[in-house]
Amino acid sequence: MSDHGFRHVGDRPVHQGYVWHVVVAEFEAPDGSTFERDIVRSPGAVGVVPIIFDPEGQPSVVLVRQYRPPYERAIIEIPAGMRDVEGEPAEETGRRELIEEAGLRATEMVHLIDMYPSPGMTDSVCAIYMATGCEPVAHDRHGPEEESMELLHVPLDDALAMIDRGEIADAKSVCGLLTAHRRLTAQG
Known part of the structure; x- marks a missing residue:
């Protein structure tokens, strides 16, 4: 049992x-x-909250606005992707997806949380990381949705306000942004 x-x-x-x-x-x-x-x-997924600090030490986040066919509209999300490479560790998937979608390479990845996106219908687990020390690199987008996606650089406090206004409603993004903010606040 x-x-x-x-x-x-x-x-x-x-x-x-x-x-x-x-x-x-x-x-x-x-x-x-x-x-x-x-x-x-499902093999699961990985989401990444890429944090970039301005010269005063204030955090901003890089988000993507991507067309999502099930909703027939663009959704604002953290960079993320499926764990579709067998045997690849979750952190490595996150690093790969950060490069593919946002064109960023992180020097540090910190695991924030494992999130169950829809426990009534799937066994999927989404591992969420916070990426810091992000440096621009060439992106490697796949498919029409990613090729048309837009990058948004948003102060972290503004991203939290976007959650409150319902502009960010994607579960992994809400969990990731709130958890990253808590982690950064605890460190500060």
Whole structure:
């Protein structure tokens, strides 16, 4: 038996995609009854909060505004990507995605939090890092959404206000920005 007496019995594949796999998973409840749930199996993702300090030591963040087909509009997010390279450590995925999307190389990456983006439907975990010591490099964007994305350099306090106004609603970005701010405030 696993957590709270529930037991995973097995998965029946429904769809095998390039990154995601959809299954119907069967579980046994503590009372012995069984039930099924549709689950998206995912290798997970990594998000990065790139922090750049001005000469006075005030932090700003680099965000991306990227068209997201499921919402049919551009979304403001932290740079991020899927853990689609088998065996690649999460930090390395974050470093790669930071270069690909934002054209930044970080000298330091600090793990902030692991976030469950949608626990009712997927087993995905998004590891979120804070990147500092960021230096510009050539980006390596993939696909039409990334090729059309816009970079935003925003003071961290303004990014937090954007969360309050609903302009940043992406879960990984909200978690990353709030956690990075807490970390920086605790250090200051």
